[in-house]
Amino acid sequence: MANYVEVVNATKQYRMGEQTIIANDALNFSVKQGELAVILGPSGAGKSTILNILGGMDSPTSGQILVDNVDIAAFSERQLTAYRRTDVGFVFQFYNLVPNLTAKENVELATAVAPDALDPTTVLQEVGLAQRMDNFPSQLSGGEQQRVAIARALAKNPKLLLADEPTGALDYETGKQVLKLLQDVSHKRNQTVLIITHNAAIAPMADRVIRINDAKVREITENQTPVSIGKIEW
Numbered sequence: 392m393a394n395y396v397e398v399v400n401a402t403k404q405y406r407m408g409e410q411t412i413i414a415n416d417a418l419n420f421s422v423k424q425g426e427l428a429v430i431l432g433p434s435g436a437g438k439s440t441i442l443n444i445l446g447g448m449d450s451p452t453s454g455q456i457l458v459d460n461v462d463i464a465a466f467s468e469r470q471l472t473a474y475r476r477t478d479v480g481f482v483f484q485f486y487n488l489v490p491n492l493t494a495k496e497n498v499e500l501a502t503a504v505a506p507d508a509l510d511p512t513t514v515l516q517e518v519g520l521a522q523r524m525d526n527f528p529s530q531l532s533g534g535e536q537q538r539v540a541i542a543r544a545l546a547k548n549p550k551l552l553l554a555d556e557p558t559g560a561l562d563y564e565t566g567k568q569v570l571k572l573l574q575d576v577s578h579k580r581n582q583t584v585l586i587i588t589h590n591a592a593i594a595p596m597a598d599r600v601i602r603i604n605d606a607k608v609r610e611i612t613e614n615q616t617p618v619s620i621g622k623i624e625w
């Protein structure tokens with residue numbers, strides 16, 4: 392299968408006065424369509440930097456970022472805005488839902504601007520929230536709020552689903568349920584999913600594990616038989 396995401400010599404430098412910080416140092420990796428990839432590394436390794444670049448929220452200093460054969464590193468601001476709106480679903484650690492909108496309205500907010508959007512009700516049913524659509528975020532548990540956030544990301548029918556420490560704010564069991572949902576989404580819908588985490592224990596659930604440390608890719612492993620999240624303990 393062809394590569395769907397291809398990161399080629401991607402470098403990101405930040406200038407801080409006299410100092411230059413290299414957050415990503417010539418990263419090379421690829422992800423195939425429908426794969427669940429985990430980008431693993433300790434704090435400060437450069438994970439958020441590359442995820443933000445893949446999400447069109449930042450651009451690399453040099454290198455190519457091919458998504459579905461298009462180099463988004465060469466995009467103008469206007470093209471990046473369109474890319475963020477239609478091609479990327481983002482899931483954050485702290486959900487980032489709009490508090491005075493219901494679960495369904497939060498999803499509708501995203502689908503309203505996405506041309507290939509899916510039906511919000513159907514997607515909310517799929518993530519197990521059929522009974523909670525008219526609830527506000529404050530009436531939902533952390534795990535349920537994260538499901539709304541995943542539904543919001545999925546309903547755009549994005550090319551990429553990106554998740555930044557999606558279980559960081561959740562307890563162990565709830566975190567596992569959210570990871571299972573992301574694994575199901577990837578395998579059942581052929582949705583390409585990238586998760587960044589510092590939790591090495593979840594690596595066996597991924598089709599591909601990209602280990603990053605000190606701004607560089609250190610190791611890439613492909614799991615031919617990813618483990619169901621239910622079988623992983625940490």
Ligand SMILES: Nc1ncnc2c1ncn2[C@@H]1O[C@H](COP(=O)(O)OP(=O)(O)OP(=O)(O)O)[C@@H](O)[C@H]1O
Pocket residue numbers: 405406407412413414432433434435436437438439440441589
């Ligand atoms: N806007 C910025 N300006 C300057 N330096 C930055 C900026 N963003 C990130 N960095 C630096 O780049 C390096 C990589 O940061 P990044 O946030 O990508 O790491 P991370 O692996 O996501 O860490 P964490 O798990 O703690 O979020 C760090 O040294 C960080 O201080």
